[in-house]
Amino acid sequence: MSGRVVVVGAGLAGAKTVEALREGGYDGRVTLLGAEPDRPYERPPLSKGYLTGSEERDSAFVHEPGWYAAHDVDLRTGTTITALDLGARDVVDDAGTRTGFDHLVLATGSEPRRLGVPGADLDGVAYLRTLPDSDRLRAALTPDRRVVVVGGGWIGLEVAAAARGAGAHVTVLVRDVLPLVGVLGPELADLFAGLHREHGVDLRTRAEVAEIVAAGDGTSVGGVALEDGTVVPADLVVVGIGAAPRTALAEAAGLHVEDGVVVDQHLRSSHPQVLAVGDIARAAHPLLGTHVRVEHWANALNQPTTAAATILGRDEPYDRLPYFFTDQYDLGMEYVGHAPHGGYDEVVVRGDLAARELVAFWRRGGRVVAGMNVNVWDVVDDVQALIRSGAVVDRDRLADPDVPLGSLTAP
Numbered sequence: 001m002s003g004r005v006v007v008v009g010a011g012l013a014g015a016k017t018v019e020a021l022r023e024g025g026y027d028g029r030v031t032l033l034g035a036e037p038d039r040p041y042e043r044p045p046l047s048k049g050y051l052t053g054s055e056e057r058d059s060a061f062v063h064e065p066g067w068y069a070a071h072d073v074d075l076r077t078g079t080t081i082t083a084l085d086l087g088a089r090d091v092v093d094d095a096g097t098r099t100g101f102d103h104l105v106l107a108t109g110s111e112p113r114r115l116g117v118p119g120a121d122l123d124g125v126a127y128l129r130t131l132p133d134s135d136r137l138r139a140a141l142t143p144d145r146r147v148v149v150v151g152g153g154w155i156g157l158e159v160a161a162a163a164r165g166a167g168a169h170v171t172v173l174v175r176d177v178l179p180l181v182g183v184l185g186p187e188l189a190d191l192f193a194g195l196h197r198e199h200g201v202d203l204r205t206r207a208e209v210a211e212i213v214a215a216g217d218g219t220s221v222g223g224v225a226l227e228d229g230t231v232v233p234a235d236l237v238v239v240g241i242g243a244a245p246r247t248a249l250a251e252a253a254g255l256h257v258e259d260g261v262v263v264d265q266h267l268r269s270s271h272p273q274v275l276a277v278g279d280i281a282r283a284a285h286p287l288l289g290t291h292v293r294v295e296h297w298a299n300a301l302n303q304p305t306t307a308a309a310t311i312l313g314r315d316e317p318y319d320r321l322p323y324f325f326t327d328q329y330d331l332g333m334e335y336v337g338h339a340p341h342g343g344y345d346e347v348v349v350r351g352d353l354a355a356r357e358l359v360a361f362w363r364r365g366g367r368v369v370a371g372m373n374v375n376v377w378d379v380v381d382d383v384q385a386l387i388r389s390g391a392v393v394d395r396d397r398l399a400d401p402d403v404p405l406g407s408l409t410a411p
Contacts, residue, residue, distance in 0.1 A: 003028040005311060006091055006099055008081050008249070009107030010034020012042045013278030013300035015062040017105050020308035022071045031074040031099055033081055033091070038131055039065060044297050046134035047158040048327050052165055053138070060131060084253035086271055103273050103311045106250060106261060107304075110243035110279040110295055115150060119212030124221030125237045128155055140236050143167030148224050148234040150209055152179025154326055156240030157192060161328040163238075164199050171232050172196065173207040173224065185339075187347040188360055188372065192328070195356065199329050204232075212237060243295055245280040258282065260293040265317035266310040267303060275310060277303040286319050287388065288338050296324035321384055331356055334380055337370025337387050344369055350399045351376060359383070359405075366392035382406050 005021060007014045010032050018032050034040065041060040049055030068075040083092040090098040112127040114120065126137060137159070141147065145168040149156045152174035163170045176182065178189040179196075196203050208227035215222030224232045245260045256262040256270035260282030267275045267283060278300040282293040302320050309316035325334045339362035351358030351374075359379055362370040367390055371383035382405035386393070389409040397403045 003102035004031065004100060005029070005103045005105065006031045006033065006101035007105045007107055008033050008084075008091060009109055009246075009278070010036065010040045010075065010077060011107060011109050011278070011300065012040065012062055012297065013109070013304055014105070014107035015040035016301060016304035017107060017277060017307055018068075018071070018073045019063070020304045021311065022073070024308045024312050024314075026308065026312060028102070029074070030072065031076065031101075032068070033079045033093070033099070034075075034077050035080045036130060037078045039063070039068070039075065039077060041131055042297065043129070044325075046131060047128055047155050047162070051128075051134055051138055051141075051159070051162045057131075057135075081249060084249050084274075086253050086274065089273070101273075103275065105304075105307055105311075106269075106274065106276040106280060107278050107300075108246040108249065108280055109300075110245045112239065113242045113244055115209065115212075115239045115241060117209055117211050119214060119221075120239075122212055122214055122221050123219055124235065125212060125239065127239050128159060129243075137162075137238065141166040141168055144169065146233050146235045147171070147238065148173065148232055148236070149238045149240060150224070151240035151242070152176070152203075152205075153183075153240055153242060154180075154324075156238070157196065157328055158326060159238050159240060160196060160201055161199070164201060165329075169202075170200070171202040171204065171224075171234075173209060173226070173232070174203065174205045175208060177205055179203070179205075182341060184372070185341070185344075185347060185362075187349075191353065191356060191374070195329060195331055243279070245293070245295075247280055250276070250280070262291060265319070266315075267307045267318060268310060275307045277307050283318060285338075286317055287321070292322065292338060294322045294324075296322065298323040321387060323380075331375060332377075333372060333374045335370065335372040336380055336384055337362065337368070339364075339370035348395055348398050350401050361386075361398055363393075363395075363398075366395075368393060368398070379405060385409050 040062045045060040080094040141163045147163045147168045149160045149172045181189040210227045211225040213223040247257045250261045251257045261276035265284045279295045282291045306318040323336045344362040344364045348361045357375045360372045361368045368386045
């Protein structure tokens with residue numbers, strides 16, 4: 001198949017898109033454009049293995065340096081796209097260069113939400129999104145450093161765990177009643193709160209940040225002032241209050257954008273020659289019956305195969321269940337499925353919640369819609385099968401560790 005595919009965004013999703021095109025037999029021109037100076041890399045190591053020092057920097061890169069040339073991929077790093085001209089089928093970069101396309105894949109990812117309080121621009125206020133961000137944090141996490149993490153999501157808690165592992169004094173400030181309560185619900189969120197407190201983190205809930213207070217030099221961080229008047233001393237403030245999809249290009253070009261670029265189950269946008277993958281894609285999911293946007297590694301890894309198939313004229317809808325994982329201290333966790341706030345009736349636990357060795361199931365109408373395994377392994381396939389089956393499962397059998405998960409989908 002000839003022509004030209006241009007991929008905007010050279011992260012994991014972009015790199016996997018060009019890989020899938022070549023593996024799928026696409027023999028036209030392929031251009032991959034990225035604003036960062038580095039070749040494509042994965043983001044999970046930035047808050048996990050690389051940040052903690054258990055993995056080398058090179059482990060984050062998607063491909064070896066010579067892979068792109070060897071597969072005839074025109075990789076242009078340090079290139080910022082400023083406009084999409086869909087009428088002319090061009091993308092325009094910051095140097096004014098136009099690059100034409102037959103198909104365009106948007107893989108622009110997301111960006112950290114900024115803390116909008118006085119003092120948020122002081123030296124020592126950090127965010128974690130890029131490899132250089134992780135480099136700076138890794139160097140800054142030293143013994144006895146006073147680190148305040150603003151936000152109790154996955155990134156914030158992983159940074160807190162890395163900081164404690166480095167011997168820093170860590171305070172985590174969470175606006176809600178528990179960290180992760182919006183993702184896991186109150187039934188399981190307390191597990192992570194207890195985990196961090198046991199490892200010496202000063203976890204403060206219902207904490208509203210009023211200001212980042214300057215140190216004596218007037219330019220660097222000295223503390224975090226809360227709405228209740230409390231000041232938490234700090235040498236470093238790491239902000240992890242969520243991310244927003246980078247959709248400005250898509251919006252300006254007139255694509256349908258609503259909490260991400262809205263795409264069908266084949267990842268086509270409102271323009272048939274424009275697709276979206278990864279963090280920005282709000283995709284119709286044939287199994288879940290709704291549009292879903294997931295800011296996790298698995299989507300960036302797997303959606304490109306569907307995008308490439310669509311470009312190649314193959315009918316291969318994206319129907320993988322949302323999946324994510326985390327590693328914090330001695331806890332490893334995997335989550336699969338979709339159980340948004342208000343989207344489930346109850347949580348059923350099999351295993352030992354106190355010992356943090358369990359599988360939890362979110363149920364709606366007697367059916368499992370999501371599952372999470374904590375320090376229990378090799379069960380994700382069975383949990384996925386249970387969700388996909390749509391079977392009404394007896395609650396007692398679901399909670400019983402002696403009942404094989406695979407048997408619960410049997411007729």
